[in-house]
Amino acid sequence: MSAQLTVHRSGEPVVVAVGTTAAELFADDRDVVVARVNGELRDLSRVLAEGDEVEGVLISSEDGLAVLRHSTAHVMAQAVQQHFPEARLGIGPPIRDGFYFDFDVERPFTPEDLKTVEKTMQRIVKEAQRFERRVVTDDEARAEMADEPYKLELIGLKSSAGDAADGADAEVGAGELTIYDNVRRDGTVAFKDLCRGPHLPTTRLSGNGYSLLRSAAAYWRGSEKNPQLQRIYGTAWPTKDELKAYQERVAEAERRDHRRLGTELDLFSFPDEIGSGLVVFHPKGGVVKREMEDYVRRRHIEEGFDYVGTPHISKGGLFETSGHLPYYEDTMFPAMELENSKYYLKAMNCPMHNLIFRSRGRSYRELPLRFFEFGSVYRYEKSGVVHGLTRVRGLTQDDSHSYVTTEQAPAEIRHLLDFVLGLLRDFGLDDYYLELSTRGDSEKFIGSDEEWAQATAVLEEAALGTGLELRPDPGGAAFYGPKISVQARDAIGRTWQMSTIQYDFNQPARFGLEYTSADGSKQQPVMIHSAKFGSIERFFGVLTEHYAGAFPPWLAPIQVVGIPVADAHVDHLQAVAAKLKARGIRVEVDAADDRMPKKIRTWTKQKVPFLLIAGEEDAAHGAVSFRLRDGSQDNGIPVDEAVERIVDAVQRRVQV
RNA sequence: GCCCCGAUAGCUCAGUGGUAGAGCACUUCCUUGGUAAGGAAGAGGUCUCGAGUUCGAACCUCGAUCGGGGCUCCA
Numbered sequence: 001m002s003a004q005l006t007v008h009r010s011g012e013p014v015v016v017a018v019g020t021t022a023a024e025l026f027a028d029d030r031d032v033v034v035a036r037v038n039g040e041l042r043d044l045s046r047v048l049a050e051g052d053e054v055e056g057v058l059i060s061s062e063d064g065l066a067v068l069r070h071s072t073a074h075v076m077a078q079a080v081q082q083h084f085p086e087a088r089l090g091i092g093p094p095i096r097d098g099f100y101f102d103f104d105v106e107r108p109f110t111p112e113d114l115k116t117v118e119k120t121m122q123r124i125v126k127e128a129q130r131f132e133r134r135v136v137t138d139d140e141a142r143a144e145m146a147d148e149p150y151k152l153e154l155i156g157l158k159s160s161a162g163d164a165a166d167g168a169d170a171e172v173g174a175g176e177l178t179i180y181d182n183v184r185r186d187g188t189v190a191f192k193d194l195c196r197g198p199h200l201p202t203t204r205l206s207g208n209g210y211s212l213l214r215s216a217a218a219y220w221r222g223s224e225k226n227p228q229l230q231r232i233y234g235t236a237w238p239t240k241d242e243l244k245a246y247q248e249r250v251a252e253a254e255r256r257d258h259r260r261l262g263t264e265l266d267l268f269s270f271p272d273e274i275g276s277g278l279v280v281f282h283p284k285g286g287v288v289k290r291e292m293e294d295y296v297r298r299r300h301i302e303e304g305f306d307y308v309g310t311p312h313i314s315k316g317g318l319f320e321t322s323g324h325l326p327y328y329e330d331t332m333f334p335a336m337e338l339e340n341s342k343y344y345l346k347a348m349n350c351p352m353h354n355l356i357f358r359s360r361g362r363s364y365r366e367l368p369l370r371f372f373e374f375g376s377v378y379r380y381e382k383s384g385v386v387h388g389l390t391r392v393r394g395l396t397q398d399d400s401h402s403y404v405t406t407e408q409a410p411a412e413i414r415h416l417l418d419f420v421l422g423l424l425r426d427f428g429l430d431d432y433y434l435e436l437s438t439r440g441d442s443e444k445f446i447g448s449d450e451e452w453a454q455a456t457a458v459l460e461e462a463a464l465g466t467g468l469e470l471r472p473d474p475g476g477a478a479f480y481g482p483k484i485s486v487q488a489r490d491a492i493g494r495t496w497q498m499s500t501i502q503y504d505f506n507q508p509a510r511f512g513l514e515y516t517s518a519d520g521s522k523q524q525p526v527m528i529h530s531a532k533f534g535s536i537e538r539f540f541g542v543l544t545e546h547y548a549g550a551f552p553p554w555l556a557p558i559q560v561v562g563i564p565v566a567d568a569h570v571d572h573l574q575a576v577a578a579k580l581k582a583r584g585i586r587v588e589v590d591a592a593d594d595r596m597p598k599k600i601r602t603w604t605k606q607k608v609p610f611l612l613i614a615g616e617e618d619a620a621h622g623a624v625s626f627r628l629r630d631g632s633q634d635n636g637i638p639v640d641e642a643v644e645r646i647v648d649a650v651q652r653r654v655q656v
Numbered sequence: 657g658c659c660c661c662g663a664u665a666g667c668u669c670a671g672u673g674g675u676a677g678a679g680c681a682c683u684u685c686c687u688u689g690g691u692a693a694g695g696a697a698g699a700g701g702u703c704u705c706g707a708g709u710u711c712g713a714a715c716c717u718c719g720a721u722c723g724g725g726g727c728u729c730c731a
Contacts, residue, residue: 108659108661110660110661215660215725216659216726217660218726219658219659222727223727224657224658224729228658228660231726231727259723263667272704273722324731328731331729331730331731348731379730382657382729384726384727384729385729387724391730480731502731529731563691565688565690565691566689566690593685593686595694596688597691597692598694600691601692602692603692605692611691614690615690617690625691627691633691635690635691
């Protein structure tokens with residue numbers, strides 16, 4: 001009789017007894033929480049079979065963290081049902097940095113409820129309940145989950161779980177159905193849930209670092225046609241230190257929140273009187289915005305764009321022609337009726353640029369023809385989505401449209417890509433990847449398959465040519481054509497969609513755009529849409545968070561503040577300030593009655609890049625003393641040298 | 657748009673069915689001080705708006721507006 005079999009542990013053959021579990025194989029490594037058996041994640045309790053390829057999955061690995069978070073979600077669900085026996089279970093998948101679980105409850109959870117649930121979770125963790133996997137038939141699952149209507153729905157869906165809402169496949173895989181029991185040490189079952197798994201060996205491993213974050217409503221299976229469930233979000237980490245580090249990251253993100261900094265630094269505000277999602281820039285924010293715009297306008301002109309201007313409002317027929325109105329009427333501000341016409345605030349600039357193209361005959365000699373403007377558009381975003389500067393109802397796009405021949409399109413797209421990446425770099429964003437948004441199944445996409453395939457191929461080739469990472473985004477295209485977008489990572493690792501480049505074969509046809517080619521025939525140009533920042537407002541918000549309000553000198557609202565040690569030194573600093581002003585530097589001298597340390601505190605909090613301090617010593621030697629935002633000092637610098645140093649930092653657009 | 661939460665001084669926030677509070681900021685005065693808060697006095701609020709309940713509402717109810725967290729959406 002053969003009581004032994006051979007498996008491969010991380011590729012190495014190992015002879016083990018029949019009935020050996022993965023847990024036993026990895027008994028020497030306590031950080032292994034789940035096993036990968038023949039490529040599939042399995043519970044450690046899995047009994048190994050002859051020839052299995054087995055790898056230990058560490059709790060700190062991406063898969064390990066997902067399992068930890070999923071299991072922690074189960075712990076939370078058990079705690080919730082303990083306090084709210086009527087709570088029906090939705091789904092509870094792991095997500096980035098944590099997990100959530102949806103519940104159908106009679107009343108929404110309160111912050112106090114979360115505290116109670118969190119405490120109960122501690123008890124469950126301490127009980128070290130085992131996660132036990134059990135295969136069931138559909139009928140058995142239906143019987144056991146008779147009180148869980150949402151689970152029953154999932155059972156019905158399991159064959160198409162791949163198409164189900166995000167997270168549903170964590171509950172039911174495409175194969176056999178399983179139920180996980182949470183078993184106490186005395187053998188009693190504390191909780192069970194229909195779940196694909198795998199799970200941690202016991203609840204104890206969740207205990208090192210979890211925290212419930214917030215509760216919110218979420219539509220069942222992600223559709224607003226479905227009832228809303230109450231979702232609780234939590235975070236979970238292998239160690240307390242990692243939990244703390246996560247909480248610190250969240251706190252840092254809050255400190256950088258552009259809405260907070262916008263108030264603290266007096267950059268912009270959203271007056272109630274104007275309306276939701278409509279921003280006003282204050283003088284200091286106006287400086288940053290103007291510097292951004294001036295630079296971007298100059299760069300566009302250098303890159304061969306013509307600066308144009310168009311109105312904010314138009315008759316509806318224009319947007320009928322472009323095809324926008326049928327698709328997006330409900331996200332446009334409602335029409336104004338006047339002189340028997342319907343006028344709309346524009347939600348996009350391209351139709352107006354098309355009219356400029358069409359205003360006279362065009363020759364192939366003019367192509368590529370590139371129109372650019374800061375075009376203000378208005379979009380009636382749903383009330384629940386308006387958010388700071390990143391999602392507004394009135395925004396200004398740095399929008400351009402390149403009209404090219406089909407042959408010129410690849411080079412133009414490459415040109416645009418290089419241009420936008422260079423621009424982003426100039427603003428201090430130098431870590432990005434690209435996304436290729438393509439046609440989906442939806443009805444909204446217009447144009448033939450061939451056109452889409454060709455346009456997508458052109459974009460893809462240009463994107464690959466940059467050598468940057470390219471991620472697919474199926475179904476993410478605009479209705480009229482595919483797009484490349486640049487996703488930039490900011491100083492704390494978050495990504496933002498910035499620039500977009502779209503290949504459009506539809507609008508030239510809809511507008512009847514044409515140029516005369518070398519052989520005298522009329523040809524239809526291809527149109528390439530491109531926004532570099534997306535919107536000025538949004539980019540302003542992203543930059544504010546990226547720099548945590550400490551803008552590089554060329555963007556800083558106030559670049560230099562002179563701080564006298566005493567009143568007697570004000571004149572000396574005024575003279576320095578005059579020299580700086582003559583060089584175009586934004587400088588102030590703080591002659592107020594405060595003591596010097598107070599002034600340093602005030603202007604440091606305002607994140608002014610250069611503080612120039614002068615007292616007896618500096619004044620006597622025709623010098624100033626630098627104090628930078630990090631607290632470092634550079635004393636006794638001759639005035640002319642100080643001026644050059646500041647001018648140089650501004651001109652080179654460096655951060656200090 | 658949907659669910660939940662919120663709105664008190666310029667900002668951050670206490671507060672309670674019966675006279676409106678703090679810190680910072682602001683103004684004035686004293687202080688002339690070398691690297692993140694010197695001292696004193698003062699001014700500042702229709703407690704978001706509208707209706708209702710009440711002898712009485714900033715507080716309780718309803719609605720609106722704006723904001724926050726999510727969901728859905730994002731040309």
